[in-house]
Amino acid sequence: MKFSDFSLLGLGAIVLNSVGVNANTADTSLLRTYSTVSPSASAIEQAIASTVPAEETSSVEGAAFKNFYIIYLENTDYDKAAGDESLAWLATQGITLTNYWALTHPSEPNYLASVSGDYFALDDDRFIALPSNVSTIVDLLDTKGISWAEYQEHSPYAGFEGFNYSNQETFANDYVRKHNPLVLFDSVTNNETRLANIKNFEDFDADVANKKLPQYAFITPNMTNDGHDTTIKFAGKWAKDFLEPLLQNEYFMNDTLVLLTFDENETYSIKNKVFSVLLGGVIPDSLKGTTDDTFYDHYTQLSSVQANWDLPHLGRHDFDANVLQLVANATNITNLEVDTTYMVNNETYIGYLNDRNVPLPAPNVTAINRNGQPILDSVKETWEDEYNNQVSASYFTSTTTTVSADVTDAETIAVSTGTSAGHEASAAATTTASSNTTSSGVSSASAGAASLSTLSGNIFLGVLAALFL
């Protein structure tokens, strides 16, 4: 590839400003920064006294489950987790997902993506707040009145937006914002009703006892219990102690699916696959103690929620993600096979949150999700023009041919680092588009890319590889 080809990409600024794809080498002056929210101790005390958490329930039927509870542990390699005694016991109570992938490193982008379908090139754990025109799973659930909440251990009160709430005696890490996905979105925090649904573990205990659990919940133990500041043995024991009584609680188990997973693998140089188990009342006895090797990643959470309740999508990596087989079976969705040979998912790409010159990526407003629904109306209204702008500014088309025609050795890098490369999108593309490439590299990733953000990232990686390797 010739340097002059960059003019075709419409990505000149990105190329010139960055010589690496890794946050550690990116120019930090290009990072978007945010003023942090740090309420004073007395303001926190006051809020603890006056805040009333929401208590919303509903009973909307779904194809495979009525309730979906997601629990994240931290930073453990697959084999280490699978070898833990407590997690091994939990595995006997459900289905182990042996091919479930985290998206990148470190923690925060993985949490962010789980509720919004993209991590917007975030490559650190800093204070961020996505603008109010970025939608989340909450907007999807709201279309059918499906109740939702988050339970964040030791968040001091419902809707706390601070960066951390440490143990007030030892000042050790306890609650951290980076593990609280929904609080990272202005579309959630600008709305008092929504904030009141971002609760803590005392609220969880009360909601279980009062039979007031919502239908969807994201559950984050504190930095001790999730293994971040402890060991897998500690986190495994916490998970077993937390879940074992719930698995015997008829109310909790009724039509319930639980996903216990990890935000990311610990070792950055190896494949970012994470140990995950499905539990709950909807798991048939015949499948307890079995494994499922379907390709999944954190976007599967969104696609499975959409398919289960036949919801529209967010136009990001959610719409073409594989859905949990339990839901796929109930909805006749056929999951795609994904070639993970070159997938590592251990680095971010150049995009919105690590380069000020890159705009917020438009969601794909034309796509149809795995359950046949279009993008959420309000997202389409907000983004349609910008989608068309970004498409015609050729974030997309011209680069696909440019890169795929010229890059030979770039495939490995593109496949192993981006987010959509190797995602279902590229699997779909492998059958349609990769007939012209020697391996399912840049061109297939591009052809199937779920959102413009990752696309430009992958192309960029390809370009870099062609230039510097």
Ligand SMILES: *[C@@H]1O[C@H](CO)[C@@H](O)[C@H](O)[C@H]1NC(C)=O
């Ligand atoms: C947040 O963490 C810092 C650093 O440990 C600590 O000084 C501060 O008190 C914590 N804030 C709260 C609200 O716990």
Ligand SMILES: *[C@@H]1O[C@H](CO)[C@@H](O)[C@H](O)[C@H]1NC(C)=O
């Ligand atoms: C985390 O929560 C547990 C209770 O679940 C508590 O014992 C522990 O002290 C907390 N960690 C910190 C650092 O406060």
Ligand SMILES: *[C@@H]1O[C@H](CO)[C@@H](O)[C@H](O)[C@H]1NC(C)=O
């Ligand atoms: C605020 O959040 C509630 C609950 O999610 C939702 O029903 C309502 O439409 C939201 N309001 C606005 C102005 O977005």
Ligand SMILES: *[C@@H]1O[C@H](CO)[C@@H](O)[C@H](O)[C@H]1NC(C)=O
């Ligand atoms: C389970 O849910 C059904 C309806 O969804 C309800 O009729 C039944 O009482 C529930 N059982 C328990 C133990 O809560």
Ligand SMILES: *[C@@H]1O[C@H](CO)[C@@H](O)[C@H](O)[C@H]1NC(C)=O
């Ligand atoms: C990602 O994994 C590849 C392949 O193992 C390795 O070469 C690269 O250094 C890793 N990147 C990071 C940021 O660790």
Ligand SMILES: *[C@@H]1O[C@H](CO)[C@@H](O)[C@H](O)[C@H]1NC(C)=O
């Ligand atoms: C889905 O259906 C297939 C084929 O009938 C079956 O083998 C598999 O166990 C089912 N999986 C789940 C999770 O229900």
Ligand SMILES: *[C@@H]1O[C@H](CO)[C@@H](O)[C@H](O)[C@H]1NC(C)=O
């Ligand atoms: C799935 O396919 C089967 C067999 O074709 C059909 O009987 C069933 O109604 C379909 N279910 C759904 C939810 O479409």
Ligand SMILES: *[C@@H]1O[C@H](CO)[C@@H](O)[C@H](O)[C@H]1NC(C)=O
């Ligand atoms: C949007 O999705 C549709 C349907 O999957 C696809 O044909 C189109 O190429 C996508 N657009 C972009 C810019 O990726």
Ligand SMILES: *[C@@H]1O[C@H](CO)[C@@H](O)[C@H](O)[C@H]1NC(C)=O
């Ligand atoms: C979304 O919000 C950001 C930040 O306010 C703004 O820069 C961007 O133009 C908005 N995009 C659309 C399509 O509304």
Ligand SMILES: *[C@@H]1O[C@H](CO)[C@@H](O)[C@H](O)[C@H]1NC(C)=O
């Ligand atoms: C494959 O790419 C080459 C350019 O490298 C092009 O000439 C050819 O038409 C393409 N073939 C197919 C089947 O798309």
Ligand SMILES: CC(=O)N[C@H]1CO[C@H](CO)[C@@H](O)[C@@H]1O
């Ligand atoms: C972790 C991961 O699953 N990807 C790697 C994470 O760690 C194990 C090793 O413990 C590797 O086997 C996986 O490939």
